[in-house]
Every structure is written in C-alpha cells, then in structure tokens.
Amino acid sequence: MFVATQVQRRTVVESYCCAPTLLVKPSRARLVQCGQHHNFWPIDSYGSRPLPKALLIVNPSATGVSARNRVVVQNVLAAAFDLTVAETNRRGHATRLAQGAGAAGFGLVISLGGDGTVNEVANGLARGPITMGVLPGGSTNVFARTLGVTNDLVAAADQLVGAAEVGHIRRIGLGNVNGRFFCFHVGMGFDAAVVAQVERRGTLKRWLGHPLFIYAAMATWARHYDRGTPAFSVTLPDGRSMDGLFAVAINTDPYTFLGGRALSLIPGIGLDDPLGLVNLSRLGLAGTVRATLAAARGGGRLAKLRHVDVVEGLDSMVVHGHRPFPWQVDGDHLGDTERLELRHEPGVLSVVVPSRLA
Numbered sequence: 001m002f003v004a005t006q007v008q009r010r011t012v013v014e015s016y017c018c019a020p021t022l023l024v025k026p027s028r029a030r031l032v033q034c035g036q037h038h039n040f041w042p043i044d045s046y047g048s049r050p051l052p053k054a055l056l057i058v059n060p061s062a063t064g065v066s067a068r069n070r071v072v073v074q075n076v077l078a079a080a081f082d083l084t085v086a087e088t089n090r091r092g093h094a095t096r097l098a099q100g101a102g103a104a105g106f107g108l109v110i111s112l113g114g115d116g117t118v119n120e121v122a123n124g125l126a127r128g129p130i131t132m133g134v135l136p137g138g139s140t141n142v143f144a145r146t147l148g149v150t151n152d153l154v155a156a157a158d159q160l161v162g163a164a165e166v167g168h169i170r171r172i173g174l175g176n177v178n179g180r181f182f183c184f185h186v187g188m189g190f191d192a193a194v195v196a197q198v199e200r201r202g203t204l205k206r207w208l209g210h211p212l213f214i215y216a217a218m219a220t221w222a223r224h225y226d227r228g229t230p231a232f233s234v235t236l237p238d239g240r241s242m243d244g245l246f247a248v249a250i251n252t253d254p255y256t257f258l259g260g261r262a263l264s265l266i267p268g269i270g271l272d273d274p275l276g277l278v279n280l281s282r283l284g285l286a287g288t289v290r291a292t293l294a295a296a297r298g299g300g301r302l303a304k305l306r307h308v309d310v311v312e313g314l315d316s317m318v319v320h321g322h323r324p325f326p327w328q329v330d331g332d333h334l335g336d337t338e339r340l341e342l343r344h345e346p347g348v349l350s351v352v353v354p355s356r357l358a
Contacts, residue, residue: 002197003048003250004101005202005271010285021272023304024250030308031044032250034352036043036083037127037261039237040228042338043061043317045071050082051080051081052081052082052107052108052110053081053084053098053106053107053108053109054077054081054082054084054106054107054108054110055083055084055086055098055104055107055108055109056077056083056084056085056086056108056110056112057086057088057094057097057098057111057113057117057121058070058075058085058086058087058088058112058113058137059087059088059094059112059113059114059116059117059137060087060088062112062113062114062117062137062138063134063137063138063139064114064115064136064137064138064141064153064346065112065113065137065153068179068264069153069154070112071159073154073157074134074155076154076157076158076161077110077157077160077161079161080161080164080165081108083088083357084104087278088113088117088118088120088320089340090114091120091332092120092152093111093120093228093266094111094117094120094121094123094124095120095121095123096124097121097124097192098120098121098123098130099124100127100173101124101125101130102128102129102130104145105190106130106145106233107130107131108126108130108131108133108164108352109121109125109130109131109132109203109272110132110133110134110160111132111133111134112135112230112311113137113138114137114140114141114331115138115140115142115183115184115330115331115332116138116141116267116330116331116332117137117138118134118144118183118330119143119181119182119183119331119332120282121160121328122183123180123181124175124180124244124346126174126181126348126350127327127348128348129350130293130348131169131350131351131352132349132351132352132353133160133351133352134160134352135153135156135157136148136149136150136151136153136156137206137221138151138331139348140256140257141257142184142254142255142256142257142329142330142331143170143183143184143330144156144270144307145257146184146252146253146254147252147351147353147354148249148353148354149353159297159354160352163352163353163354164352165227165243168352168353168354169350169352170271170350170351170353171347171350172271172347172348172350172351173251173271173272173273173344173345173346173347173348174270174344174345174349175251175275175341175342175343175344175345175351176233176343176345177249177295177327177329177340177341177342178337178340178341180329181345181348182250182251182288182329182330183251183329183330184186184250184251184252185248185249185250185251185255186248186249186340186342187218187245187247187248187327187328187329187332188231188232188247188248188249188319188325188326188327188330189220189225189231189232189244189246189325190220190225190227190245190246190327190329191246191247191329192327192333192334193216193224193225193326194213194216194219195326195332195333196218196326196328196333197216197220197224197326198212198216199333200223201216206287212341213258214258219329221283221285221288225283227245227283227284228241228243228355229322229324230242230243230244230322231244231245231318231321231323231325232247232319232320232321232322232325233319233322234247234277234279234317234318234319235318235319235320236277236311236314236317237314237315237316237317242274242309243268243322244279244281244282244309245280245281245282245283245296246279246283247278247279247280247319248265248277248278249275249276249277249314249342250265250266250275250278251271251275251344252269252270253265253267253269253272253276255278255295257330258296261296262298263292263295263296264295264299264300264302265278265340266278266294266300266302266303266310266312267298267299267300269281269312270272271313272346273313274312274313274315274317274344275312275314275315275342275343275344276310276311276312276313277309277311277312277314277317277319278308278312279309279310279311280307280308280309281307281309282307287305289305290305291305291307291308300334309319313328313342314344315343316341316342316343317342318339318340318341318342319339319340319341319342320339321337321338321339323338324336324337324338324340325337327340
C-alpha cells in the first residue's frame with residue numbers, strides 16, 4: 001500500500017485511486033497532443049478546467065534521488081499536473097505501474113530514476129498511446145541526456161513542464177530483444193560482464209559512480225571474463241555471421257557517458273533509425289584501449305579499427321552463444337543466455353522532449 005505524500009498543500013496519494021480535482025486558470029491552459037489518442041492538457045476556455053493527470057514513478061534507491069530534491073521536483077510537477085506519485089520497490093515494479101496508467105486515466109507517466117527505471121516504464125507504455133516523460137535520477141542518465149534533457153534534476157522538471165505545455169511530444173522507435181524493449185542499447189559479452197561486476201557492488205555505486213565502472217572494467221578484463229575464445233556469433237539479415245567477445249546493439253548514439261564525455265559508437269544513429277551493431281572479435285590490451293579511445297573521441301573512428309565490425313541499418317539480428325554469455329539491457333544485467341533475437345520497432349513510444357528535438 002502506498003504512502004500519501006504532501007505536495008504543495010494538497011495530498012497526492014501514491015496509488016491509482018481518484019486524486020482531488022484541481023482547477024487551472026484559463027491563461028495557463030494549453031492543448032498538447034499525447035501520443036496518437038490523448039490530449040493531456042485542457043483546451044483554452046472561459047471556465048476553469050482540471051489539471052491533466054500525470055503519474056510520477058520514483059525509484060527511491062536511484063543514485064541521483066534524495067529526499068530533498070524529490071520534494072522540490074514533486075512541487076514543480078504538482079503545480080502543472082494533477083500528480084500521483086508511486087514508488088518502486090522491486091525489479092519490474094515500474095513496468096507494472098506504467099501498464100496500469102491508462103485504465104487509471106493518466107495521460108502522462110514520468111520516470112524518476114536511472115536508466116533501468118526508464119527502461120521499465122518504457123516497457124509498460126510501448127505500443128500504447130500514453131506519453132512518457134523522463135527525469136534524470138541515475139548516475140549516468142543515458143536516455144534522458146540522449147533526448148536532450150538537462151542532467152540537473154530540478155531544472156529537468158521545469159524543462160519537462162515547459163515542453164509538455166507547448167506540445168513537444170515525439171513518437172520514437174525502440175529496440176526489442178527476446179520480447180523486451182530497450183531504449184538505447186543491449187550489451188553482450190564483456191560489456192555485460194562489467195555491468196554485472198558493478199551491480200555486485202551496488203552499495204558503492206551511489207557514492208563512487210563512474211570511477212566504479214572504470215575499476216569494474218579493468219577487473220573484468222583482467223580476471224572475470226574469458227577473452228581466449230569467441231563467446232557468441234552474430235547473424236545479420238543478409239546471412240553474414242561474425243564471432244565476438246564484446247558486442248553492442250544500439251538504438252541510438254551515444255552508447256554511454258563517462259562524466260561529461262559521450263562515448264560514441266555510431267555517430268548520427270538516432271531514435272528514428274534501425275539498429276546499429278558494434279562487435280569486437282578480440283579483446284587484447286592494446287586493441288581494447290584503442291577502441292575505448294576511439295569511442296571517446298567520436299567522429300566514426302571506431303569503425304576504422306581492424307578488429308571492430310560496425311554495421312548500420314539493421315531491422316533484426318540473431319546472437320547464438322558458443323557458450324552461455326552475459327547480457328544487459330539499458331544498463332541492467334539480466335544474467336547469462338545462449339540466444340538473443342533482436343529487432344527494431346519504429347514509432348512505438350511517445351516521449352516529451354526539449355524543443356530542439358521535437
């Protein structure tokens with residue numbers, strides 16, 4: 001049972017029960033298209049209208065979420081929306097909350113957490129008409145930053161309200177792997193093994209952030225991953241097949257951020273494009289360092305390395321394991337597998353975006 005939260009002198013009940021009706025002045029009312037079927041901002045009129053209903057899904061354990069900034073964000077959102085707040089408490093919870101949003105009358109569902117929370121909310125809303133908003137509450141916030149959302153949480157809440165008011169809604173494509181949607185990438189092999197090492201040190205992630213990822217990558221390369229033989233092969237739609245130790249299927253670029261620097265694998269690939277693939281067949285020390293530096297420098301340098309395969313414009317691909325190999329989706333480690341089927345699904349999710357990307 002959710003706990004009621006006080007936001008700007010009114011009670012926001014963290015469940016799908018009916019919230020009190022609030023009135024908005026006609027001067028503030030705007031018309032905003034939500035996805036293909038919903039208008040979640042009232043039309044201008046001479047009478048008062050209720051605020052649009054929005055559900056804020058919060059991961060209270062996320063690296064960038066604190067009691068203090070959460071209250072500020074909720075106040076910002078409650079001034080613009082008839083806001084309901086729900087906290088997640090286990091893996092997959094955000095997906096179930098998002099799936100129930102339509103029946104409860106919400107036109108907008110906002111994710112406040114890291115990229116894992118974003119992925120779960122997107123999976124709950126994909127192929128439906130409800131619009132998604134993204135606030136950066138994690139350590140890296142890849143998807144939010146890819147959308148052009150500022151990495152300052154409170155400023156991002158103001159940015160989201162402003163974009164929603166003027167109708168900056170965009171329908172985007174997502175990747176799908178074994179029936180699960182992904183927003184920006186799927187990592188296979190070495191990449192996922194690094195994520196697994198970070199998750200084993202979850203209590204340190206909140207305090208160490210990116211230095212922990214660097215340490216985990218070095219430790220995994222040295223001790224925790226078999227670099228001697230290929231882990232899998234990737235088969236493309238044209239029949240080509242390539243062995244790999246480290247592969248990333250991307251729905252958009254960049255792959256991730258290291259501090260303020262984007263690590264770019266395939267420059268220019270965006271949320272309206274088919275999938276891209278980057279595959280490394282060798283993980284020697286010199287080659288791995290060269291690949292990392294090429295990604296950090298950007299400009300398509302990664303594709304020029306001999307031990308790296310870069311393929312764009314893929315509607316699908318299949319990954320067969322030579323042995324069980326680790327995999328991760330949008331930064332969440334999902335264990336080991338021996339087969340992955342990936343495809344691109346265009347135009348399946350509506351998102352609020354800053355004006356420059358609308």
